[in-house]
Amino acid sequence: MASIKKIGVFTSGGDAPGMNACVRAVVRTGIYLGKQVVGIHQGYQGMIDKKFINMDARSVRNIIQLGGTVLKTARCAEFRTPEGREKAYKNLVEEGIDALVPIGGDGTFTGAEFLSREFGIPVICVPGTIDNDLYGSDFTLGYDTATNTVIEAIDKIRDTAASHDRLFFVEVMGRDSGCIALHAGVAGGAEAILLPEKETAIDDLIVKLEEGALSKKSSCIVIIAEGDKNGGAYNVAKRVKEKFDFYDIKVTILGHLQRGGTPSSFDRVLGSRMGYAAVKALIAGETRKMVGLKGNMIQLTDLEEAIHNHSFKLEEDLLEMATILSI
Numbered sequence: 001m002a003s004i005k006k007i008g009v010f011t012s013g014g015d016a017p018g019m020n021a022c023v024r025a026v027v028r029t030g031i032y033l034g035k036q037v038v039g040i041h042q043g044y045q046g047m048i049d050k051k052f053i054n055m056d057a058r059s060v061r062n063i064i065q066l067g068g069t070v071l072k073t074a075r076c077a078e079f080r081t082p083e084g085r086e087k088a089y090k091n092l093v094e095e096g097i098d099a100l101v102p103i104g105g106d107g108t109f110t111g112a113e114f115l116s117r118e119f120g121i122p123v124i125c126v127p128g129t130i131d132n133d134l135y136g137s138d139f140t141l142g143y144d145t146a147t148n149t150v151i152e153a154i155d156k157i158r159d160t161a162a163s164h165d166r167l168f169f170v171e172v173m174g175r176d177s178g179c180i181a182l183h184a185g186v187a188g189g190a191e192a193i194l195l196p197e198k199e200t201a202i203d204d205l206i207v208k209l210e211e212g213a214l215s216k217k218s219s220c221i222v223i224i225a226e227g228d229k230n231g232g233a234y235n236v237a238k239r240v241k242e243k244f245d246f247y248d249i250k251v252t253i254l255g256h257l258q259r260g261g262t263p264s265s266f267d268r269v270l271g272s273r274m275g276y277a278a279v280k281a282l283i284a285g286e287t288r289k290m291v292g293l294k295g296n297m298i299q300l301t302d303l304e305e306a307i308h309n310h311s312f313k314l315e316e317d318l319l320e321m322a323t324i325l326s327i
């Protein structure tokens, strides 16, 4: 493989806190190791629209503390077609970009895998998604910050819930993944946690809530991941209300505030480590891999496995523990 001269870095899919720390690390590591680095704005859309910006060490100053992504992000339908990817690749060649560090989730990785297979361009991906749903890394960028944001909100809701003897249904992000819901639920002392990975019968939930009411709980908080099969917090609240009227019932959907905000120190360090490792891996001749953190060590996982291996499961023991700790 010819040696790499110019690395393209971009963020794609849902933004996540810590992406900027990662971009900064890619740019500075690349430059330190004698490579040119180009920032591609708006992910695959920018690749198609030629939104390339030459980066130097100062281009990434004062961004480690910022949420969102300074490179911007996009969801790009055209890139899903072979014609779209060919256009993108031709633009990369014209720009002299001969390796890529994509930062994003499973969709971004799928696009990178296609591009690399079809045109042979080396790619090392970084897992950036608040959902924490990729195989090969104990943590994805943004998950820690998002979970802390959710806990802050739950704590505030608890204050008003306890003051009024209320039952709150709080919906958190997680289209397919219950990681945020489970961890924020445990940390926020939730009375019940509903996840996409595990079906919860409404009748069982009501039994649990009744037990809480009988044992003189002054408030109840139920955390619901948006992908839970009961159809979201409003639906669950409506069905519970039909049979259970002990508490005044309220619903809060946390929505996109969970995706923004200053990255935690954990996400800044993780982004830095992953960006640094991604550039080193590319230069070492690796390709079609994802950088991940396993047991506090950086490791590489085949991209295909990172995307398709769903054998990692939520910690069921945490769910059991949460049920016991909320009696």
Ligand SMILES: Nc1ncnc2c1ncn2[C@@H]1O[C@H](COP(=O)(O)OP(=O)(O)O)[C@@H](O)[C@H]1O
Pocket (backbone or CB within 6 Å): 012, 013, 014, 044, 074, 075, 076, 077, 078, 079, 080, 081, 104, 105, 106, 107, 108, 109, 110, 111, 112, 114, 129
């Ligand atoms: N099957 C696919 N083939 C080609 N490109 C894809 C594919 N899936 C996703 N992508 C590209 O990656 C982008 C980001 O994917 P998306 O699923 O929206 O977010 P995430 O990377 O956070 O999972 C998409 O908008 C699209 O451009």
Ligand SMILES: O=P(O)(O)OC[C@H]1O[C@](O)(COP(=O)(O)O)[C@@H](O)[C@@H]1O
Pocket (backbone or CB within 6 Å): 013, 014, 015, 105, 106, 128, 129, 130, 131, 173, 174, 175, 176, 226
């Ligand atoms: O901002 P959008 O496009 O509505 O995306 C919302 C989605 O973003 C997520 O937080 C993360 O999605 P990604 O796969 O893009 O990282 C989902 O849990 C949520 O459903």
Ligand SMILES: [Mg+2]
Pocket (backbone or CB within 6 Å): 013, 105, 106, 107
């Ligand atoms: Mg995704």
